[in-house]
Amino acid sequence: MRAAWYERRGPARDALVVGEMPDVQPASGEVRIAVSVSVLSPGDVKKRSGWQGSPMPYPRVIPHSDGAGTIDALGDGVDPARLGQRVWCYGAQSYRPFGTAAEFVAVPSELAVPLPDAGGNSANRELAEQAACLGIAGITGYRAVFADGPVDGLIVLVHGAAGGVGSIATRMAARDGATVIAVVRRPAQRQRAAELGADYVFASDDPDLPAAIRAVAPDGVNRIAEVDLADHVDLDAEVIAIGGVISSYYSSADRPTLPYWKLGFADSTLRLLGSDDFPAEVKSHAAQQLTAALVEGRLRSAIVERVPLAEIARAHELVESGVDGRVIVTVSEDA
Ligand SMILES: NC(=O)c1ccc[n+]([C@@H]2O[C@H](COP(=O)([O-])OP(=O)(O)OC[C@H]3O[C@@H](n4cnc5c(N)ncnc54)[C@H](OP(=O)(O)O)[C@@H]3O)[C@@H](O)[C@H]2O)c1
Numbered sequence: 126m127r128a129a130w131y132e133r134r135g136p137a138r139d140a141l142v143v144g145e146m147p148d149v150q151p152a153s154g155e156v157r158i159a160v161s162v163s164v165l166s167p168g169d170v171k172k173r174s175g176w177q178g179s180p181m182p183y184p185r186v187i188p189h190s191d192g193a194g195t196i197d198a199l200g201d202g203v204d205p206a207r208l209g210q211r212v213w214c215y216g217a218q219s220y221r222p223f224g225t226a227a228e229f230v231a232v233p234s235e236l237a238v239p240l241p242d243a244g245g246n247s248a249n250r251e252l253a254e255q256a257a258c259l260g261i262a263g264i265t266g267y268r269a270v271f272a273d274g275p276v277d278g279l280i281v282l283v284h285g286a287a288g289g290v291g292s293i294a295t296r297m298a299a300r301d302g303a304t305v306i307a308v309v310r311r312p313a314q315r316q317r318a319a320e321l322g323a324d325y326v327f328a329s330d331d332p333d334l335p336a337a338i339r340a341v342a343p344d345g346v347n348r349i350a351e352v353d354l355a356d357h358v359d360l361d362a363e364v365i366a367i368g369g370v371i372s373s374y375y376s377s378a379d380r381p382t383l384p385y386w387k388l389g390f391a392d393s394t395l396r397l398l399g400s401d402d403f404p405a406e407v408k409s410h411a412a413q414q415l416t417a418a419l420v421e422g423r424l425r426s427a428i429v430e431r432v433p434l435a436e437i438a439r440a441h442e443l444v445e446s447g448v449d450g451r452v453i454v455t456v457s458e459d460a
Contacts, residue, residue, distance in 0.1 A: 126145070126146060126148045126149070126227055126228040126229050127143070127145060127434065128143070128223075128228065129142065129143045129187065129226040129227065129437040130142055130144075130185050131173055131186055131188065132184060133181065134173065134174060134179075135173075135175070137170075137173065137174075137437075137438040137441035137442050138438045140174075141173070141188075149227070149229050149230065149231045150198070150231065151203075153200045153202055154201070154234055155203070155231045155232060155233055155234060156196045156198070156200070156212075156231070156232065157196065157197055157198035157200075157229055158195065158230050158232065159195050159196075159228065159229060159457070159459070160225050160227060160230055160456045161250070161253055161455075161456055161458070161459045162193045162254050162454070163189045163191070163192045163225040163257070163434070163454040163456050164191040164192060164254075164258050164452075164453045164454070165188065165189050165191075165440055165452060165454065166260075166289060167444060168190075168400070169188050169189050169190065169261075169441075172188065172218075173186075173188055173441065174445075185222060186218065186222055187222065187225075188218060188437075189217070189224040189226045189454070190215060190216050190217050190218045190225070190260055191217070191260030192213070192214055192225030192257050192456075193214070193254070193256050193257040194253070194459070195209065195210065195211050196208055196210045196237060197209075200231075200234075203234050204234075207234065210237075210239050210240075211239070213256035213257050214230065214236050214238065215259070215260030215263075215408065216236050216260065216401075217230050217232050220401065225257075225456075226437055226454060226456070227456070228456060235405070238256070238412050240252055240416070241420055250459075252419070252420075253460060254428060255424075255428075258289070258426035258451050258453070259293070261400055262293055262426070262451075264400055264408050265290045266289075266292070266294035266350065267297055267415060268407060269290065269294050269374055269398060270294050270298045270301075270303075270348060271297070271301070271411075272407075273348065273370045273372075273396070275301055276298050276303035277301050277303065280303065280304045280305075280306065280342045280345075280346045280347050280366070281294075281298040281303040281304070281347065281348045281349075281350065282305075282306045282338065282348070282350070283295045283298065283305060283306070283308065283318075283349075283350045284350065284352045284357055285308070285309070285310070285352035285353070286305075286307030286308060286323060286326070287317045290352065291350065292317065292426060292427070293426070294350040295318055295322060295323050296322055296424045297414070297424070298348075298350075299322025299323065299324075300322065300424075303348075304325075305322060305324050306324065306325045306326075306342065307319075307321075307323035307326045307327070308326075308328070308334070309326060309328065309329065312328070313449070314449070317427065334360060335360055335364055339363075342366070344366050345366030345367065345369060345391070346365060346369060347368075347369050347370070348370050348372065349361050349364075349369070349370070349371040349372065350372055351371050351372060351374065352374065353375055353377050354371070354373040354375070354376040354381050354397075355382075356376075358371075358381055358384065359384055362383075362387035362391070365388070365393045367391055367393075368391075368392050368394075369394075370393065370396055371393065371394070371395050372398055373396070373397055373398065374398040374400070383395075426451045428450060428451045428452075429448055429451065429452065430450075430452045431453050431455050432453070433454070433455050434454055434455065437454055440452050
């Protein structure tokens with residue numbers, strides 16, 4: 126099969142190789158997907174570059190955990206009805222060597238989520254591309270909002286609300302009936318956050334941001350989906366409601382300084398997320414909810430670039446450059 130891989134850490138152009146290797150085969154309980162779309166997240170890029178000095182976990186890694194395509198082979202014990210299903214998948218390169226940047230990927234059957242027929246090739250293709258954006262970003266965004274229960278009637282603050290994770294957190298919180306306060310860094314992201322269902326959109330550099338948030342949430346915000354704990358923890362402590370939860374999935378500092386008593390007197394909870402290690406049932410539940418929201422029609426990731434598999438290094442560089450939207454790798458033109 127045609128695939129991209131790396132056998133050592135390093136810059137994208139040095140480490141990534143595109144070539145031929147033996148087809149992967151599904152093991153017992155697995156399905157094999159003929160991949161049409163492979164989607165990368167910042168985490169895939171960090172794994173390749175050796176972020177935080179992590180060693181190579183396998184002699185060869187095919188990158189990317191997320192993707193979409195059609196099930197074309199089954200391992201022992203898998204329901205024969207799955208053959209030919211169009212699916213999206215998550216976790217393909219999470220504690221596993223071979224991800225979705227290849228013509229074929231094999232994953233445990235439960236990681237391949239069926240997609241409905243959207244009615245025609247181009248609609249199915251669009252759905253597949255969008256679904257492939259749901260894995261790392263979607264499951265993390267979902268958990269950031271819902272790890273502590275439903276949010277109907279609550280106030281949810283989403284930092285980086287137009288980002289990969291933040292946009293999905295925004296949409297899913299609004300869908301569940303929360304009042305959503307979105308904070309974005311670039312002016313162009315304001316409209317996007319509003320389209321996703323945010324009730325209020327503020328600029329992250331607004332010098333009066335705590336007061337602006339308190340004006341619309343006088344008793345504070347109940348949940349915070351946090352894209353940079355180190356950067357925002359003082360603000361979060363200003364606006365968190367009594368009993369509120371800050372769910373953080375990234376911090377620009379490894380040892381952020383916390384306003385301990387402000388957070389403590391709010392009886393608040395700090396939840397630190399690591400998506401590779403969410404319990405399997407949490408990922409599966411999130412995947413079902415995300416698929417439902419996608420099919421309903423308003424959960425849409427901003428895809429800014431489609432890159433052929435042969436140019437995968439460029440896709441990694443785009444993500445590293447901080448491009449404003451999702452980059453997807455086209456493996457085949459199939460729906
Ligand atoms: N812990 C986990 O399991 C987990 C899971 C998923 C992602 N992550 C990590 O979380 C980070 C974001 O992932 P992503 O996929 O959402 O990335 P993304 O698509 O690049 O989106 C990040 C968004 O947050 C904004 N942002 C970043 N830092 C900010 C700050 N200090 N203040 C205000 N806004 C800020 C960005 O604004 P600009 O557009 O202006 O840059 C962008 O809109 C990455 O480092 C990723 O590796 C961790």
